[in-house]
Amino acid sequence: MNKIFFVVLDGIADNPLKDLGWKTPLECAKKPFLNKLSEEGVNGSIMLINKSIPPQTETGVLSLLGFNPLNYNTGRGPLEAVGMGLRVEKNDLVLRGNLATAENGYIIDTEAGRISGKKAEKIIGKLKKIKIRGIKIKIYHSLGYRFLLFLKSKKLSPYISSNHPGYERNKYLLEYPRALRKKMKIKKIIPLKRSKDAQFTADVLNKFIERAKEILKDEKTANYILLRGANKGLIKLTNLPKKYGGKWICLGDTPVERGISKLVGMDIARKYKNPETDKLLKTFKELKKAVRKDCKRTIKKLKSVLSRYDFFYIHLKGADAFGHKGMPLHKKKIIEYFDLFFFKPLTKLIKKDDIIIVTADHTTSCRYRTHTADPVPVLIFGDSFKPDKVKIFAESQAKRGRLGRFKAKRLIKIVCGDLKCT
Numbered sequence: 063m064n065k066i067f068f069v070v071l072d073g074i075a076d077n078p079l080k081d082l083g084w085k086t087p088l089e090c091a092k093k094p095f096l097n098k099l100s101e102e103g104v105n106g107s108i109m110l111i112n113k114s115i116p117p118q119t120e121t122g123v124l125s126l127l128g129f130n131p132l133n134y135n136t137g138r139g140p141l142e143a144v145g146m147g148l149r150v151e152k153n154d155l156v157l158r159g160n161l162a163t164a165e166n167g168y169i170i171d172t173e174a175g176r177i178s179g180k181k182a183e184k185i186i187g188k189l190k191k192i193k194i195r196g197i198k199i200k201i202y203h204s205l206g207y208r209f210l211l212f213l214k215s216k217k218l219s220p221y222i223s224s225n226h227p228g229y230e231r232n233k234y235l236l237e238y239p240r241a242l243r244k245k246m247k248i249k250k251i252i253p254l255k256r257s258k259d260a261q262f263t264a265d266v267l268n269k270f271i272e273r274a275k276e277i278l279k280d281e282k283t284a285n286y287i288l289l290r291g292a293n294k295g296l297i298k299l300t301n302l303p304k305k306y307g308g309k310w311i312c313l314g315d316t317p318v319e320r321g322i323s324k325l326v327g328m329d330i331a332r333k334y335k336n337p338e339t340d341k342l343l344k345t346f347k348e349l350k351k352a353v354r355k356d357c358k359r360t361i362k363k364l365k366s367v368l369s370r371y372d373f374f375y376i377h378l379k380g381a382d383a384f385g386h387k388g389m390p391l392h393k394k395k396i397i398e399y400f401d402l403f404f405f406k407p408l409t410k411l412i413k414k415d416d417i418i419i420v421t422a423d424h425t426t427s428c429r430y431r432t433h434t435a436d437p438v439p440v441l442i443f444g445d446s447f448k449p450d451k452v453k454i455f456a457e458s459q460a461k462r463g464r465l466g467r468f469k470a471k472r473l474i475k476i477v478c479g480d481l482k483c484t
């Protein structure tokens with residue numbers, strides 16, 4: 063069986079920008095290795111959900127793996143819990159939390175200045191003393207400013223909104239990102255259904271947030287908490303290795319992609335660790351060092367598991383954050399470093415008949431500083447895929463490729479052989 067390297071570059075796609083001569087960071091970046099894969103492979107453009115719903119990482123990745131996120135409503139909370147190796151019981155309502163900065167009734171930073179994991183862990187530890195009658199509460203620090211909140215009770219409902227200003231949630235529990243502004247009014251969690259349980263859950267969470275605010279009032283940056291992605295228990299997803307054959311493994315760092323991978327039957331390659339590129343990186347020098355370190359670790363791990371697996375899902379974080387912060391030059395630079403430190407060694411590892419797929423889980427627009435519903439480029443390189451005329455891996459070129467624009471659910475079928483590309 064040939065090996066399949068499925069590489070997801072988090073939020074790499076973007077919109078054309080004036081500062082870059084109306085090109086995107088991906089289009090501008092000097093990336094000879096990625097472009098070679100594009101030139102020798104077949105290209106296309108993927109619609110992840112639909113024209114009006116911008117994907118988050120979990121909905122984007124689920125789409126790429128063939129699941130329609132409109133039907134598979136997992137919730138970010140339980141997914142991250144699985145990714146962290148935590149057990150989710152059917153009465154557990156799990157929410158993803160952020161430490162944040164609030165000022166005079168407004169949220170001014172949804173990530174508390176990206177404080178270090180060490181500091182965040184200490185601060186989150188203080189929240190463990192919050193008690194609410196009738197509810198068993200557990201709180202776990204994950205990476206950097208992030209944490210997970212578990213509420214255990216039969217009476218809880220997932221039909222509640224988020225208090226994170228960067229996300230909207232509809233009554234079908236689908237959460238989607240919206241543009242962040244410099245300061246955004248603090249909002250309360252509200253029920254999304256007229257039910258006693260939903261009202262009760264919203265009340266419990268608002269109480270929890272108020273107590274947290276009191277405890278954190280003397281903190282400089284991490285003085286507020288934001289909660290989102292609530293869901294109860296776990297949903298069942300198709301086991302992909304069983305469906306398509308072979309042994310599958312995930313090389314990802316953050317809990318969300320690890321959680322999805324576990325639920326679809328993949329093994330997880332390495333210990334849970336905060337990638338260097340998750341830190342606040344200002345200079346290109348710092349960025350280069352961080353990407354080099356992360357990629358070196360990924361390639362080393364890849365080599366060590368190469369002979370035992372057939373399908374490798376590799377998720378590289380980093381570019382997305384620069385989109386959210388509106389920093390196109392940094393985004394362009396990180397793509398160049400991925401090319402040098404990841405794609406160069408990857409192309410040396412592959413053998414005849416192996417397949418490389420490169421795509422993104424969503425567009426993160428530097429212009430709008432959030433995810434958009436725009437399609438993402440994809441390239442498929444491998445002996446069984448006859449090249450098309452595209453020579454550069456970029457949004458505008460990809461759609462002219464032979465695969466054209468297509469729905470995400472087709473991708474896994476194309477690469478796993480159910481549909482043959484002609």
Ligand SMILES: [Zn+2]
Nearest residue numbers: 072073119423
């Ligand atoms: Zn993402």
